[in-house]
Amino acid sequence: MSMQMAPQMQMKASPALIALNNMLILSTLELQQMIQQELEENPALEMTEAEEELCQRCGRPFSGATCIYCLQEDLRTMEAERDDYTGPVEDDEFDPLMLVATPPSLGETLLRDLRASLPEADHFIAEYLVGSLNDQGYLDTSLEEVATTLGVDLQRVERILLKLQEVGPVGVGARTVPECLLLQLRRLRQEGIDHPYVEAIIRDHWVDLGEHRYGAIAQALGIQYEDVVAARDFIRKYLRPYPLERASNDDTLSPTQTTYLTPDVIIREDENGKLVAEVVESQRYYLRLNPLYQELARKASRSNEAGVSPEEKEHLTQYVSRAQLFLTNLRQRRETIRRIAEYLIQRQEKFLRHGVRYLEPLTRAEVAAAIGVHESTVSRATANKHVQLPSHEVIPFSHFFTASLSVKDVLLELVANETRPLTDQELVELLRERGFAVARRTVAKYRNQLKILPSTLR
Incomplete structure (x- = not known):
């Protein structure tokens, strides 16, 4: 046995590459937070207002008092939707960076209505019940468990659950599918829509209905076979097994959903009808290296420069280098996402123009090979990010890779x-x-x- 030294080559990620990868995976909103934090910590970095007045909707320069690009796009949209126009345009002054706030979730709405209709002493029970709803609107726990956990009477929990079912979307708070359907049936009766045998079939013969034993149901209830078939058709037409399915059509969301998504990339048609990609960034402000720090750092780099102490030189070098690295990574992030989006336009143009039916199979490895980067770079650049299509629909980047x-x-x-x-x-x-x-x-x-x-x- 002996000890000896031998040269060895190995690859290590540089701090600059690690910082770029950390920035690449951020969404637009997370990047804005990172920029704000960097501005607070690094005096060599500054944000300045754009000298040219830009359109708040598309970020392009004004031509006179109006934006001709947005005007042309609106005219094309109105022409395309003239035959099936159903309402006012909802995105008159669309600015993706303004879509940050979200309306109240279903849970927040339920709690607000329950607090208004219950005494303050029952609010903690209402909060527990609302927190126990799953994404479909069903109650994921039994009332006995709720009563035991909170140390209250079972009758008190039942009373608050009934109030929750009353103020929430119809069917929310049900524990089983039959209970959900019966709650919907009760609401339909208040609207004058009813069927004489549906309640009995759901309550007492639900399993037989699911197994299509219509003859057994007819015999048990003393009705005709055709009456059972008519009750089945009534259930299919008016009732839904998921409490929030009907509510979702009215833009009522589950507690874990949000209404608006901020796109990280916007794909739109230009004035020539060609699809172009734009990485969403603030068009009214831009980052730059502070000119004063830049000049001081240039002077400090001269060995014979007098009046600059070693501490000041170290301070200038540290923050200027940090700002330069941050700006470089910011540009590389924007360029990488732009190249990926442009390749997706090239490969998935039919999907972008005509809908999901024309989506072609595509992998991140194919995109990485086409633009000359590693597959992990494509994965980071598309993770947790969204794209606005020419139809103004916002979808996750992952949809392009989900055949x-x-x-x-x-x-x-x-x-x-x-x-x-x-x-x-x-x-x-x-x-x-x-x-x-x-x-x-x-x-x-x-x-x-x-x-x-x-x-x-x-």
């Missing part, structure tokens, strides 16, 4: 237009006719993700 979205879109269409409940195997055959070769268990997985019930329960 199953087109299959799911066709699957939704097939189920929505079915004249009778289609089995998974029948859906496989119909998808194959449309050019999608998927297995039956894949269809079952997609159906569950889309919250579509099996054919026996539809």
Whole structure:
């Protein structure tokens, strides 16, 4: 055994590369927070206002008193939607960086209404019940567990749950599917919509209905077979198994959702009809190296410069270098995201113009090879970020790499237009006719993700 020295080569990530990777993974809002923190900590970095007046909507220079780019885009949009115009334009002065605040969530709305209708002594029970709702609106715990955990009477918890079911969207707070349907049926009766046998079937023969034993139900209730079929059709038309499904169509959200998303990249048509990508940044302010610090650092770098102490020289060098690195990483982040977005426009133009049905299979590795970066760079640059499409819809970057979205879109269409409940195997055959070769268990997985019930329960 002996000890000896030998040269060895190995790769290590430089501090600059680590800082770039940390910045690359940030969303636009997180980047704004990072910029604000850097401005507070580094005196060599400053934010200045743009000298030229820019449009708050698209960030381009004004031509006179109006923005001709936004005006042309509005004219094209109005022309395209003239036949199916249904309401006023909602994004008159759209500025992505202004869409930061979100309206109250469902949980906040429920708590506000419950606090207004309950004595203050019951507020803590209401908060616990609202916090126990899942994303579908069901109560994830039993009332006995709530009463035991909070140390209150069971009757008191039941009374507050009834109040929650009364003030919330219909069906919210139910513990089972039958209870949810009965709550919806009670609301329909107040509107004058009813069926004589639906309540009894849901309450006493729910399992038989799911297994299509209509004859057994008819015999147990002493009614005709056709009456059971009519009750089933009534349930399909007016009732929903998920409490928030109907509410979602009215823009009522679950406690974990938000209404607005701030896009990190905007893809729009230019004046020539070509799709272009723009990385969202503030167009009214820009960062730069402080001119005073820049001049002082230049003087301090001269060895024969008098009047600059070693401490001052170290201070200037440290903060100027830090500001230069920050600005360089900021530019590299913007350039990387822009190159990725431009390649996505090239590969997925049909999807951008015509919808999810035209989404082509694409991987992050393909994008990385095309623009000459590592796959992990593409993953960081697209993580937790969103894109605004030419239709003004905001989607996650990950949608460009999820080929199953087109299959799911066709699957939704097939189920929505079915004249009778289609089995998974029948859906496989119909998808194959449309050019999608998927297995039956894949269809079952997609159906569950889309919250579509099996054919026996539809």
